Amino acid sequence: MNITVIGTGYVGLVAGACFSEVGNNVYCVDVDEKKINSLKKGIIHIYEEHLEKIVLKNYNNKQLIFTVDLEEGLFNSEICFIAVGTPMAEDGCADLSAVFQVAKNIGELMDNDLIVVIKSTVPVGTGDKIKEIIQKELYKRKVDYKFEIVSNPEFLKEGTAVKDSMRPDRVIIGCEDEKTINIIKILYAPYVKNRDRFIVMDVRSAEMSKYVSNAMLATRISFMNEIANICENIGADINKVRLGVGSDTRIGYRFLYAGCGYGGSCFPKDVTALIKTGEHAGYIPNILKSVQETNKKQKKVIVNKVKERFGNDLSGLTFGIWGLSFKPGTNDMREAPSSIIINGLIDMGAKIKAYDPKAREIAENIFQNNENIEFFNDKYETLSRCDSLILVTEWNEFRSPDFDNISEKLKNNIIFDGRNQFDKEELNKIDFEYYQIGTK
Incomplete structure (x- = not known):
């Protein structure tokens, strides 16, 4: 099939890459020219296991094309996915400005009948509004192209997004047109060939399901x-x-x-x-x-534990942080507990040394020009002359560390564990002062 995916963030890039991986011709469109140029050079702006490999493979095979030209992307397209961001607005509601702009652009540029699939996370009723916007633009152009609106929410987990795309738990299709439903089923058939994982419902229920x-x-x-x-x-x-x-x-x-x-x-x-x-x-x-x-x-629990142990004034103390991304397997730091913890400790006078296997570059941008934090490429060197270790993100490489090495690096054998990764009794046996969440 010929597919257009609008938006090259986590959802759009993974979806586009995975659709091309099973033989579809995919145009990935984004208004960010810098991002598109980076993708053309093989520079992937997000970290997801296996993503870089399939992007490069299918881009080189010309089955995955990156462009800022939506008209080029829509040319002869059968299905168009809307996968742009819906960030939180100031009032807490989803900001749908990008979604509605994309809908307007589709109505202005579509040159054939089209299935418009909403992949972005949108509030109930958004599908109806998108339909109105596209139809209004077609009326202006005095053309009679047919289109159907489908809600197809994504259920990807950051860190395993490619796997979740290729082997989904379920595929929800919000649509009431039988012909359209069958086309979407054909598109997803390679991913669910072992058993039927399709759930079909109305658009509003699909929007709510996510x-x-x-x-x-x-x-x-x-x-x-x-x-x-x-x-x-x-x-x-x-x-x-x-x-x-x-x-x-x-x-x-x-x-x-x-x-x-x-x-x-x-x-x-x-x-x-x-x-x-x-x-x-x-x-x-x-x-x-x-x-x-x-x-x-809860994001302040570790800060409170540090305060209970060391007092309100942390001047002269340095803490080693393991893990910056909000979860393992990704470099995403949006709403990450690490930011709350780091800022909380710095506000009390502490210095921070930090390590994350994938999120260092993003963290450096977040904390740029902050002299109270230093980043490292080695988890053990991060702890050199620190007063304690604070584990924030449960990356696999932190599960069975060398505690002798940790002891040699730290000034004090103190660990604050924000993910309850270690065995408290074993650490006590080797003279570590160990603080978990949910147990004394």
């Missing part, structure tokens, strides 16, 4: 973090509680880990947008508001 999925996962995380804080106050161990709770097959173990809060581009933004959706409809979503508030507080 928000509810993210809000449910965010709720599990905040719930367990709240339980962890209770455990800490009453002398229980959240790590053991998780095993007891997760063994219930109705609950399961996923997203039951206590930690220093969730971040990223999706959960914070989508929970807030869903709250606003409820409020605009005349309903106050109290549970979601609590999820949001609990997460904000």
